Amino acid sequence: MHTIPARALFSEPLLRTPFHERARALSQLDSFIPWNGYTTVDVFSTVEQEYFAIRNASTLYDLTPMAKYRIAGADALRFLNRLVTRDVSKLKPNRVAYAVWCNDSGHLIDDGTVFRFGESDFRLCAQERQLDWLLDSAIGFDVEIADVTELSAALAIQGPTSCAVLKSLGLAGVERLKPFDIGHFALEGAPITISRTGFTGDLGYEVWMHPQDAESIWDRLMLAGRSRGVRPLGSRALNMARIEAGFILPNVEFVSAERTLRTGRDRSPLELGLDWLVDFNKGHFTGRRSLLAQRAAGVPRRLVGLDIVGNKPAHNALVYAARSGRRQIGAVTSATWSPTCKRNIALALLDAPHVEPGLEVWVEIYLNSELVWERRMCAARIVERPFYAPERRRATPPADF
Amino acid sequence: MSARVNYDCIVIGAGHNGLVCAAYLARSGRSVLVLEAAAEVGGAAVTREFAPGFRVSAGAHLLQGMPRALIEELALDTHGFKFAAEDLPSAALAPGGAPLTLSVAGIRAVAAADAEGFEALSARLQRFARALAPMLSSAPPRLGTRARSEQLSLLRLGWHIRRLGRRDMRELLRIAGMCVYDLLQENLTSPLLQGALGFDAVLGTNLGPRSPGSVFTLLYRLSTSANAGRFSPAQPQGGLGALSGALARAARAAGASIRTDAPVRRIRIDSDRAAGVILESGEMLSAKLVVSSADPKTTFLGLLGSEHLDAGFVRRVSHLRTTGLAAKLHLALDREPQFNGLERSALGGRLLLAPSLDYLERAFNHSKYGEYSAQPSMEITIPSINDAQLAPAGAHVLSAIVQYVPYALTGGWEHGRQRLLDLVVDRIEACAPGLRRSITAAELLTPPDIERQFRIHGGHWHHTELALDQFFMVRPVPGAAQYASPVEGLYLCGAGCHPGGGVMGTAGRNAARAILARAA
Numbered sequence: 055m056h057t058i059p060a061r062a063l064f065s066e067p068l069l070r071t072p073f074h075e076r077a078r079a080l081s082q083l084d085s086f087i088p089w090n091g092y093t094t095v096d097v098f099s100t101v102e103q104e105y106f107a108i109r110n111a112s113t114l115y116d117l118t119p120m121a122k123y124r125i126a127g128a129d130a131l132r133f134l135n136r137l138v139t140r141d142v143s144k145l146k147p148n149r150v151a152y153a154v155w156c157n158d159s160g161h162l163i164d165d166g167t168v169f170r171f172g173e174s175d176f177r178l179c180a181q182e183r184q185l186d187w188l189l190d191s192a193i194g195f196d197v198e199i200a201d202v203t204e205l206s207a208a209l210a211i212q213g214p215t216s217c218a219v220l221k222s223l224g225l226a227g228v229e230r231l232k233p234f235d236i237g238h239f240a241l242e243g244a245p246i247t248i249s250r251t252g253f254t255g256d257l258g259y260e261v262w263m264h265p266q267d268a269e270s271i272w273d274r275l276m277l278a279g280r281s282r283g284v285r286p287l288g289s290r291a292l293n294m295a296r297i298e299a300g301f302i303l304p305n306v307e308f309v310s311a312e313r314t315l316r317t318g319r320d321r322s323p324l325e326l327g328l329d330w331l332v333d334f335n336k337g338h339f340t341g342r343r344s345l346l347a348q349r350a351a352g353v354p355r356r357l358v359g360l361d362i363v364g365n366k367p368a369h370n371a372l373v374y375a376a377r378s379g380r381r382q383i384g385a386v387t388s389a390t391w392s393p394t395c396k397r398n399i400a401l402a403l404l405d406a407p408h409v410e411p412g413l414e415v416w417v418e419i420y421l422n423s424e425l426v427w428e429r430r431m432c433a434a435r436i437v438e439r440p441f442y443a444p445e446r447r448r449a450t451p452p453a454d455f
Numbered sequence: 456m457s458a459r460v461n462y463d464c465i466v467i468g469a470g471h472n473g474l475v476c477a478a479y480l481a482r483s484g485r486s487v488l489v490l491e492a493a494a495e496v497g498g499a500a501v502t503r504e505f506a507p508g509f510r511v512s513a514g515a516h517l518l519q520g521m522p523r524a525l526i527e528e529l530a531l532d533t534h535g536f537k538f539a540a541e542d543l544p545s546a547a548l549a550p551g552g553a554p555l556t557l558s559v560a561g562i563r564a565v566a567a568a569d570a571e572g573f574e575a576l577s578a579r580l581q582r583f584a585r586a587l588a589p590m591l592s593s594a595p596p597r598l599g600t601r602a603r604s605e606q607l608s609l610l611r612l613g614w615h616i617r618r619l620g621r622r623d624m625r626e627l628l629r630i631a632g633m634c635v636y637d638l639l640q641e642n643l644t645s646p647l648l649q650g651a652l653g654f655d656a657v658l659g660t661n662l663g664p665r666s667p668g669s670v671f672t673l674l675y676r677l678s679t680s681a682n683a684g685r686f687s688p689a690q691p692q693g694g695l696g697a698l699s700g701a702l703a704r705a706a707r708a709a710g711a712s713i714r715t716d717a718p719v720r721r722i723r724i725d726s727d728r729a730a731g732v733i734l735e736s737g738e739m740l741s742a743k744l745v746v747s748s749a750d751p752k753t754t755f756l757g758l759l760g761s762e763h764l765d766a767g768f769v770r771r772v773s774h775l776r777t778t779g780l781a782a783k784l785h786l787a788l789d790r791e792p793q794f795n796g797l798e799r800s801a802l803g804g805r806l807l808l809a810p811s812l813d814y815l816e817r818a819f820n821h822s823k824y825g826e827y828s829a830q831p832s833m834e835i836t837i838p839s840i841n842d843a844q845l846a847p848a849g850a851h852v853l854s855a856i857v858q859y860v861p862y863a864l865t866g867g868w869e870h871g872r873q874r875l876l877d878l879v880v881d882r883i884e885a886c887a888p889g890l891r892r893s894i895t896a897a898e899l900l901t902p903p904d905i906e907r908q909f910r911i912h913g914g915h916w917h918h919t920e921l922a923l924d925q926f927f928m929v930r931p932v933p934g935a936a937q938y939a940s941p942v943e944g945l946y947l948c949g950a951g952c953h954p955g956g957g958v959m960g961t962a963g964r965n966a967a968r969a970i971l972a973r974a975a
Contacts, residue, residue, distance in 0.1 A: 132762060136761070136762050136766070137766070157765075157766075157767055158765035158766070158767040158768055158934070187766070190766050190767070190769070190770040191766040191769075193756070193761055193766075193769050193770065193773050194756055194760060194761030194762065194769060195761065195762070337762075338727065338762060338763050338764070340765040340766040340767070341765060342727075342765075343727070343765070343941060344765075
């Protein structure tokens with residue numbers, strides 16, 4: 055692990071990813087935001103252009119700031135199975151699994167993906183830094199944990215033409231990767247790993263490489279993608295796609311249980327509708343006994359999808375049982391107008407009795423039109439997630455372009 | 456896998472807490488099996504021959520905190536238990552000066568100016584101790600529940616403190632977080648007296664007299680005495696091992712079985728419940744409940760394993776402060792030792808070598824850096840004065856707790872042991888001329904020796920350090936502070952639990968009550 059000189063950290067608090075120079079050159083708005091200690095692009099050109107590139111062409115998204123940990127050693131599998139709520143022993147080598155992990159009280163610390171490269175060789179990608187929790191979780195296990203965040207650069211290429219772009223680089227067999235598969239390739243001598251994973255709910259891949267190869271691989275993807283509509287993607291447009299896909303985001307849908315200050319503000323996977331990720335039959339994992347107790351006592355609230363009347367995104371909106379607005383039953387966590395679905399969608403955490411699909415609730419939206427604020431009480435219906443799930447996200451091989 | 460024998464409860468470890476717990480469980484009609492790794496029962500309360508004809512209490516060497524009620528409930532006298540001496544006096548040794556007997560009369564003779572102050576301070580501290588003592592003899596309340604019994608238990612503690620009256624309550628709250636150095640400076644002037652009283656505050660802890668929290672440990676010690684109904688220590692006939700023998704007979708009489716030479720390898724888990732144990736021999740035993748008197752680290756990290764526990768809980772257990780800072784010295788003497796200026800009647804009591812608070816603090820300083828002081832502090836006893844069977848006729852044994860001996864000695868114990876032994880003997884010799892020539896055998900147990908011989912992780916006689924952050928509702932750690940553990944069917948009953956170690960048996964008795972209350 056390399057250390058950063060104190061002086062540099064002081065004058066330049068945010069790190070730059072290996073793609074930074076490329077991103078800066080293509081950034082039309084100079085709109086950068088901090089993410090996990092790195093400076094990253096929020097919007098390159100316009101949110102709409104970038105969003106439509108996800109759904110109609112391809113996008114390149116720099117996900118280097120994702121915290122990455124190599125987990126190896128004789129007990130690596132036992133360690134991971136005690137860490138996350140799902141059964142990692144069912145994960146075969148060269149496969150990826152989405153996973154969440156909890157603290158002792160069964161509340162979410164973070165979500166991420168587990169990559170299995172071999173019998174005892176894993177990588178955990180997390181939204182936020184997790185080394186302290188991983189090391190605490192390693193007490194009593196024969197396992198080596200290394201923070202490899204800075205040893206690996208990563209680009210997500212997402213969109214209907216993404217497979218075609220990769221194929222045109224000569225990555226033979228990439229089209230045979232099924233969702234959550236991992237493949238190992240070489241690009242003019244540079245070793246790269248490609249996983250069919252992503253955060254858009256669309257066809258897409260994530261390309262993992264050495265930092266020194268980052269710029270040349272970016273250049274090659276941009277060049278190969280020119281005829282296939284590839285664009286660089288910022289976080290804002292990605293967020294619209296992830297809401298359409300119904301994915302949750304830390305600090306948006308939940309605050310990491312290790313960082314909540316007020317009691318009752320942490321969230322369990324059961325509350326966030328991640329029951330399918332919790333395997334109570336695989337043996338013990340951190341939070342299991344608390345989650346069993348919560349399941350028995352009844353889950354106090356649930357994350358639901360909302361389809362809201364009108365076209366104004368319900369950002370930060372409170373949700374009520376009736377139009378009168380007298381009884382609040384929850385709040386919206388994420389909201390967007392979905393250009394593809396042509397629907398006004400949102401994710402919301404609602405109190406347990408009000409989470410049945412089809413139920414009508416009321417959303418209080420505040421609108422600012424030229425500095426004049428108005429309040430709209432809009433009817434909304436609880437709907438199934440994801441809001442958008444194109445068949446092409448699963449098709450193997452994907453369509454050619 | 457099918458286990459051979461079925462019990463209601465398996466108790467791991469036949470130390471005094473394990474035996475007490477087993478006895479109470481068996482008395483309530485449970486079938487109980489106690490498994491002891493060593494060849495004899497007793498844990499750190501054993502009497503051992505360390506030289507031909509010389510026997511000594513190898514771990515604890517005095518009895519103070521065991522409640523009279525417990526001794527009566529288990530009818531230990533009918534099982535052969537008796538005292539060789541009770542109400543043992545304490546004397547403060549002064550190298551090159553006259554010793555001081557810790558009594559109002561003794562202080563009047565040597566440090567007259569402190570006589571009144573001592574009387575008032577002792578009386579006040581004993582009032583505090585009596586107010587705090589009731590909290591020792593039941594399971595600590597659990598915070599964050601709305602159960603009435605838990606809230607009542609907290610209220611009761613508050614009431615006991617409130618009942619002290621306005622002045623005393625204010626004084627208790629003022630001093631509770633202080634260091635004993637400041638408390639004694641406020642109240643007394645004689646360095647010898649201050650040193651001796653300060654010694655009791657830090658004995659068996661990782662504190663110096665100037666460490667915050669050293670008044671708490673003094674109040675703790677006094678509270679255990681108040682709870683026991685005994686403010687002066689006593690010496691069992693035949694050493695502490697005889698007490699363990701009596702406890703074992705009481706447990707057997709109540710129906711418990713005890714197996715020695717039966718070290719446990721693992722606690723068995725079935726469907727997320729403790730289901731029994733696997734012995735080192737490979738033998739499997741099954742039980743409805745497993746009660747461990749082993750220390751929390753050994754129990755959770757060793758016998759159970761982190762994979763059955765949540766990560767935060769394991770972190771808390773692994774961060775417990777569990778290293779002991781006391782060594783044990785055993786000397787075989789061919790004649791009765793003579794201490795300068797000490798009457799023979801005081802020879803059977805505690806002899807404290809801590810001539811001033813500064814001496815004590817300096818002795819402590821070295822231990823922070825993996826060293827021992829050239830001037831260590833000691834609690835010396837000569838048990839053969841009160842119990843002639845411990846040594847051949849005319850000969851004697853000396854048993855001392857040597858305070859501030861680091862677990863991890865810089866340079867290692869292989870070379871450090873003999874040097875420390877020489878140094879300790881020299882220090883005693885300074886108060887007892889001629890002692891060295893009378894030694895026919897010597898043994899020094901360092902904290903790592905204590906860890907190995909008594910199977911206590913870290914070699915701490917309280918299993919985990921007694922301090923405000925490891926006490927009462929958070930002892931040993933939140934999530935296991937009411938004798939139950941996060942794993943259904945697994946309980947703790949050892950010194951690592953409330954209210955701690957020393958030979959009290961209170962943890963074992965409280966645990967048995969908590970287990971029976973749950974099962975009822």
